[in-house]
Amino acid sequence: MSHTATATNAAAAFARELPYYEPVGNECALFEQAYRQRLPMLLKGPTGCGKTRFVSYMAAKLGRPLFTVSCHDDLTAADLTGRYLLQGGETRWVDGPLTRAVREGGICYLDEVVEARKDVTVVLHPLTDDRRLLPLERTGELLEAPDDFMLVVSYNPGYQHILKSLKPSTRQRFVAMSFDFPPPRVECDIVARESGLSHERCAALVNLAGRLRELKGQDLEEGVSTRLLVYCATLINAGMPILEATRATLVEPLSDDLDVQEGLLESIRATFG
Ligand SMILES: Nc1ncnc2c1ncn2[C@@H]1O[C@H](COP(=O)(O)OP(=O)(O)OP(=O)(O)O)[C@@H](O)[C@H]1O
Ligand SMILES: [Mg+2]
Numbered sequence: 599m600s601h602t603a604t605a606t607n608a609a610a611a612f613a614r615e616l617p618y619y620e621p622v623g624n625e626c627a628l629f630e631q632a633y634r635q636r637l638p639m640l641l642k643g644p645t646g647c648g649k650t651r652f653v654s655y656m657a658a659k660l661g662r663p664l665f666t667v668s669c670h671d672d673l674t675a676a677d678l679t680g681r682y683l684l685q686g687g688e689t690r691w692v693d694g695p696l697t698r699a700v701r702e703g704g705i706c707y708l709d710e711v712v713e714a715r716k717d718v719t720v721v722l723h724p725l726t727d728d729r730r731l732l733p734l735e736r737t738g739e740l741l742e743a744p745d746d747f748m749l750v751v752s753y754n755p756g757y758q759h760i761l762k763s764l765k766p767s768t769r770q771r772f773v774a775m776s777f778d779f780p781p782p783r784v785e786c787d788i789v790a791r792e793s794g795l796s797h798e799r800c801a802a803l804v805n806l807a808g809r810l811r812e813l814k815g816q817d818l819e820e821g822v823s824t825r826l827l828v829y830c831a832t833l834i835n836a837g838m839p840i841l842e843a844t845r846a847t848l849v850e851p852l853s854d855d856l857d858v859q860e861g862l863l864e865s866i867r868a869t870f871g
Pocket of ligand 1: 792
């Protein structure tokens with residue numbers, strides 16, 4: 599199958615500790631309410647701002663198995679629902695991640711959902727309105743989603759292409775929330791916790807990130823992510839000189855344009871000399 603599916607054993611996740619997630623606003627309460635009221639959820643936001651981590655955290659917190667699918671332009675409805683496969687001379691039906699989540703009462707998370715083929719929405723529509731049904735045409739089954747099933751989708755509006763946006767009839771089936779980079783104090787906590795670098799040194803990096811993010815729009819598609827700040831702090835914590843670490847994590851991944859890179863480096867030199 600062409601999708602990436604991960605099932606997390608909820609009980610095991612629960613027995614271990616929850617994934618680390620630093621709340622930024624009321625997102626945990628909103629997600630939990632949506633789950634309890636059996637409503638699907640749409641998360642929007644730039645790359646590396648914590649969407650995936652948030653969903654892993656909430657799945658573990660609610661004690662549900664998580665089925666994650668990274669959508670791409672070849673992803674079809676059958677990749678989600680399942681297909682007949684030839685196994686040892688016999689054809690056997692194998693559930694896809696969406697079907698497994700429905701059968702097992704889990705959370706199905708479709709990352710970058712705008713990338714998926716149009717036939718995927720046909721499957722999602724009956725599942726995301728009050729019917730909560732998953733018809734499996736090939737097996738003739740009509741599955742009713744249990745109360746503990748939840749569908750979560752995410753996408754990055756920054757890359758949104760006019761041909762690749764969600765139709766109103768799809769997006770208006772979801773409770774939605776926007777993610778953005780966390781406020782400086784929270785981002786500093788996150789970077790320190792994830793990298794092991796001191797709060798003081800992380801604060802300087804977060805401060806720098808704020809300045810680099812202001813350059814967004816000037817030939818930069820997207821501002822530096824929390825993910826890249828974590829990379830930067832991790833390299834510095836491992837002993838790499840600051841200018842080297844910042845170039846490798848806060849400049850090179852952002853742009854190939856030498857002028858844009860120079861603009862970023864200028865801000866970095868002004869901060870760390
Ligand atoms: N609120 C947060 N709490 C804990 N860690 C966070 C938080 N926000 C961001 N991070 C850190 O940033 C990294 C990137 O976050 P994540 O992978 O969730 O981004 P994303 O929004 O899913 O990005 P993409 O759209 O590229 O998939 C995480 O691995 C984690 O280290
Ligand atoms: Mg993600």
